[in-house]
Amino acid sequence: MNAIQDSARLARLDLNLFRVFDVVLRERNLTRAAEVLFLSQSAVSHALARLRDQLGEPLFVREGRGVAPTPFAERLAPEIREALALFEGAIHRTRGFDAGRDVGHFTVAMSDMLEPSILPALVARFRERAPDARVSSVRLDRARLERDLASGRLDLAIDVEQQTGADLRHTSLLQDTFCVVSRRRRKLDVGAYMAARHVTVSSRRTGLAVEDLVLSRLGYQRDVTVRCRHYEAAFHIVSSSDLLLTMARRRAEALHALLGNHLLPMPLALPPLELHLYWHRQVDSEPRSRWLRSELLSLTGSLLRAR
Numbered sequence: 001m002n003a004i005q006d007s008a009r010l011a012r013l014d015l016n017l018f019r020v021f022d023v024v025l026r027e028r029n030l031t032r033a034a035e036v037l038f039l040s041q042s043a044v045s046h047a048l049a050r051l052r053d054q055l056g057e058p059l060f061v062r063e064g065r066g067v068a069p070t071p072f073a074e075r076l077a078p079e080i081r082e083a084l085a086l087f088e089g090a091i092h093r094t095r096g097f098d099a100g101r102d103v104g105h106f107t108v109a110m111s112d113m114l115e116p117s118i119l120p121a122l123v124a125r126f127r128e129r130a131p132d133a134r135v136s137s138v139r140l141d142r143a144r145l146e147r148d149l150a151s152g153r154l155d156l157a158i159d160v161e162q163q164t165g166a167d168l169r170h171t172s173l174l175q176d177t178f179c180v181v182s183r184r185r186r187k188l189d190v191g192a193y194m195a196a197r198h199v200t201v202s203s204r205r206t207g208l209a210v211e212d213l214v215l216s217r218l219g220y221q222r223d224v225t226v227r228c229r230h231y232e233a234a235f236h237i238v239s240s241s242d243l244l245l246t247m248a249r250r251r252a253e254a255l256h257a258l259l260g261n262h263l264l265p266m267p268l269a270l271p272p273l274e275l276h277l278y279w280h281r282q283v284d285s286e287p288r289s290r291w292l293r294s295e296l297l298s299l300t301g302s303l304l305r306a307r
Contacts, residue, residue: 015087017051018080020044021059025077026153029066036105078150078167082282097287103133106292109140109148109157112203113231114275117251118158118300125299139203149280155292157278160210167281171293174300175272178211179252180264181238181245188244193267199226199234199243211246214270235259248273 024033024044034041052059055076060067069077106126110118119137126133140159141148146168148154158173180188200209208216215222226243228234234245235255252263277296283289 014050017047017054018084020047021051021073022077022080022084022152024048024060024067025069025073025151027066028063028068028153074147078282081150081152081280084152085283085286097291099130099291100132102288103130103292104288105134105136107136107138107153107155108296109138109145109154109159111140111159112229113201113251114158117254121299122296125295129295145278146280149278150282155279155283155289156296158275158296159278161274161276164278168278169281169284170276170278171297173275173277173297175274176248176250177272178214178246178266178270179249180266181235181247181252181256182262182264183239183242185262186264188264188267190267193244194220194222196223196244197225197242198222199228199237199245200224201228201231201234201245201247203229210273211270215268218268218270220268231255232259235261 020033020037020039023036024030027033027036030041030044034044037044039047048059055072057072058070059073059076060069062068103126108122115137119135123135126135138154140157142159142162145154145157145159146165149157150167161170161172164170180193182188186192200212202209209224209227212222212224226234226237228237231245231247231251232255234247236259237243238245239259239261246266249263256263277293279289279293
């Protein structure tokens with residue numbers, strides 16, 4: 001296809017179709033995408049068909065009860081998302097960003113262990129600052145993190161510090177120290193800690209938990225006899241056994257007030273647990289994303305001051 005034909009094809013493109021494409025890519029389901037767009041499912045399907053015809057490439061294929069992007073759509077998605085962000089940014093700069101009007105639906109990924117500490121305070125803050133916003137907390141998938149942030153499926157993510165590609169931005173969100181949860185008060189030195197049996201919490205099926213990863217770097221390996229998915233369950237296990245639980249002190253203090261047990265100092269000098277806030281470079285300067293990042297940073301700052 002020559003340059004004249006390319007120009008003619010671009011002139012016929014309806015930019016609204018790219019908004020439909022972006023939402024379908026994020027939701028992976030035509031019914032949910034239609035709800036977000038306030039359209040009928042048939043209108044969404046028709047829009048995708050028009051875009052497919054104009055681009056000359058298939059965009060989505062059926063997958064279970066939803067749809068999955070084709071390789072062409074995956075390659076197209078970051079550029080489309082960046083272009084939409086530029087349009088939105090231009091509008092916000094022209095009329096001024098208004099959180100109550102412009103936040104819309106905000107999706108943040110975090111682990112199951114973080115959600116009880118962060119999400120309630122986040123929802124309360126949004127009720128005050130952006131009462132019409134809709135908030136979704138979803139499980140963190142590290143393998144898909146960059147792709148989901150690039151497509152707009154996620155706005156932000158909260159996770160431990162990790163190696164990332166050049167397209168991801170991140171900043172330190174908060175730090176916490178480790179403590180040890182025990183059924184009874186005891187003097188705990190390194191020898192007693194390593195001789196004890198332990199319960200650990202992880203949302204993943206396999207792999208080292210955060211504290212075991214830190215311990216392994218120091219040359220230590222614990223005897224972990226129970227692995228579970230939630231700290232509430234681990235607290236109950238500790239309260240009826242001699243197992244020890246190692247976890248971030250902030251979350252331990254919140255559960256301690258409800259479930260009891262004793263919080264003991266960590267006998268090893270472990271580096272602090274540091275959580276980072278992640279976003280994609282294409283929304284680096286976008287007013288909505290900047291506001292959301294500022295709110296989360298302010299929120300965690302107030303949580304630390306309240307400790």
